Amino acid sequence: MFASRKVFAAKATTSLASAVCEHLGQPLGHADIMKFKNDNKFVQIKESVRASDVFVIQTSCPPVDDNLMELLLMIDALRRASAERITAVLPYYPYARSDKKDQPRIPITARLVADLLTTAGADRVVTIDLHSAQIGGFFSIPLDHLTATKLFCKYIESKHLSSPVVVACDAGGAKNAVKFARGIGAPLAIMEKERLGNSDTVEVTAFIGDVRGRQAIIFEDEISSGGTIVGAVKELRQHGAQEIYVCATHGVFCADAFDRLSRIGVEEIITTDSVPHDREALPSVFKQISIAPLLADAICRIHNGDSVSDLFHY
Numbered sequence: 439m440f441a442s443r444k445v446f447a448a449k450a451t452t453s454l455a456s457a458v459c460e461h462l463g464q465p466l467g468h469a470d471i472m473k474f475k476n477d478n479k480f481v482q483i484k485e486s487v488r489a490s491d492v493f494v495i496q497t498s499c500p501p502v503d504d505n506l507m508e509l510l511l512m513i514d515a516l517r518r519a520s521a522e523r524i525t526a527v528l529p530y531y532p533y534a535r536s537d538k539k540d541q542p543r544i545p546i547t548a549r550l551v552a553d554l555l556t557t558a559g560a561d562r563v564v565t566i567d568l569h570s571a572q573i574g575g576f577f578s579i580p581l582d583h584l585t586a587t588k589l590f591c592k593y594i595e596s597k598h599l600s601s602p603v604v605v606a607c608d609a610g611g612a613k614n615a616v617k618f619a620r621g622i623g624a625p626l627a628i629m630e631k632e633r634l635g636n637s638d639t640v641e642v643t644a645f646i647g648d649v650r651g652r653q654a655i656i657f658e659d660e661i662s663s664g665g666t667i668v669g670a671v672k673e674l675r676q677h678g679a680q681e682i683y684v685c686a687t688h689g690v691f692c693a694d695a696f697d698r699l700s701r702i703g704v705e706e707i708i709t710t711d712s713v714p715h716d717r718e719a720l721p722s723v724f725k726q727i728s729i730a731p732l733l734a735d736a737i738c739r740i741h742n743g744d745s746v747s748d749l750f751h752y
């Protein structure tokens with residue numbers, strides 16, 4: 439038995455965490471997070487967590503390394519403050535795309551992050567739509583891998599599109615796109631792409647499927663520079679798609695991605711709030727679905743010892 443359930447947030451995720459706490463009907467835990475003049479971070483948990491079931495939420499967004507360090511410090515502080523169990527909740531997993539050694543002499547940073555979280559003292563991890571599910575295997579502690587697919591299904595179904603077709607931008611994303619396509623009862627088209635080195639320029643090298651006269655819905659785990667989406671939209675136009683929607687769980691939108699994507703003439707670009715952006719400031723083509731109810735539900739189930747797998751299905 440735990441003394442209580444507590445939820446804390448590192449700085450980058452305060453707004454999402456507050457929404458999660460609203461759904462849970464409990465206040466967000468108090469913590470002081472600041473930086474000394476020598477650039478060292480300082481964290482202090484401002485309430486007792488002894489024997490508590492603690493959830494600490496931090497997403498990955500710029501400054502990525504700073505935010506990751508903040509999470510590690512919070513976990514360490516919670517462990518030293520005698521929390522009974524610590525669950526790191528990472529809506530967008532840091533360095534998720536660095537999950538394999540596909541070039542000579544490079545690190546597998548997603549694996550290193552898993553080791554860092556475990557060493558800091560996390561007992562379990564919750565995350566959403568990993569770039570590849572195999573990242574779960576980097577952990578020797580339990581990891582609950584949630585998905586926002588159901589939320590996207592509901593959103594797209596509410597549009598009552600006459601002949602939708604789901605589009606995967608590469609073979610790696612096809613498995614998830616199939617699940618989404620099944621969820622909305624639509625066929626699938628698949629592209630294969632090539633990224634020029636580590637750059638933002640992406641070329642489509644193959645295309646299978648029929649999108650002519652249909653509403654194409656690109657389904658992705660994340661949008662970073664927007665290069666993949668720009669390449670995919672160009673290809674879909676050449677193949678005669680009538681309308682184009684984009685669904686991606688993590689709207690990273692780095693560099694000039696907002697500007698670049700505002701000008702490609704798609705109907706909507708729908709992401710979740712796993713990466714914080716000022717919703718009011720977004721051009722109207724960008725829509726945001728909140729994952730706060732999903733995270734709150736997962737936290738509730740984990741705390742009560744109930745099944746979380748219901749949240750994986752749609």
Ligand code: R5P
Binds near residue numbers: 659
């Ligand atoms: C890569 O395989 C992912 O699924 C996304 O396609 C990629 O992260 C998008 O990155 P960008 O927006 O920079 O093309």
